[in-house]
Amino acid sequence: MKRLLVIIALFTAAATAPLPAMAQDGPPAAGRQAPLSRVLATIAARQPGRHLNTTMGEAGGRPAYFVQWQLADGRVVIFVVDAESGQIIGRQGG
Template sequence: MKHLAAIAVLLAAALPGVAQAQYGPDMRSSFGAGRGDQDAARAAVREGRQAPLSQVLANIAQRTPGRHLNTTQSSYNGRPAYFVQWRTPDGQVIVFIADAESGAIIGRDGR
């Protein structure tokens, strides 16, 4: 019983540090894009300046069996791009690079 109490005290003491560790110095989550980034991407899709991610994922699924793991946005050769992590049935992870404006796959990095 003393062990459980000690563990509970240690966990309670560690929680504030864990919660702070999730955010970088700019107060954006370190686990993915900040909310503003997602809102900007949605606005770009609504305004027709960017292809929807669902279109990109469907394009990848047609050519490569597997499942979507994660997506980030950045630039590639000076253009906005989606970086899509994709796991194949044999466990290989491929990062597809898609032009965010057209949705076309413009590169890939197999790992």
């Protein structure tokens, strides 16, 4: 019975917790993220290839996308993109 009460309490807490902010279209504002679709379009315009994976983290104390991108020749590059402005701020590999 105690397990059931704990499970119910956990589900209730999860259901009432605030959802994380989602990336939105339009110009970025303080604390908002550039839409991932726009970030991927920017990378594709600069470097033909395909998107493999994206993770979130920090770069220089700011939120950042780490976009894993496969180039046309098969090499893999990780683009570091400022999550608020959508600007590419670094590149690793490739």
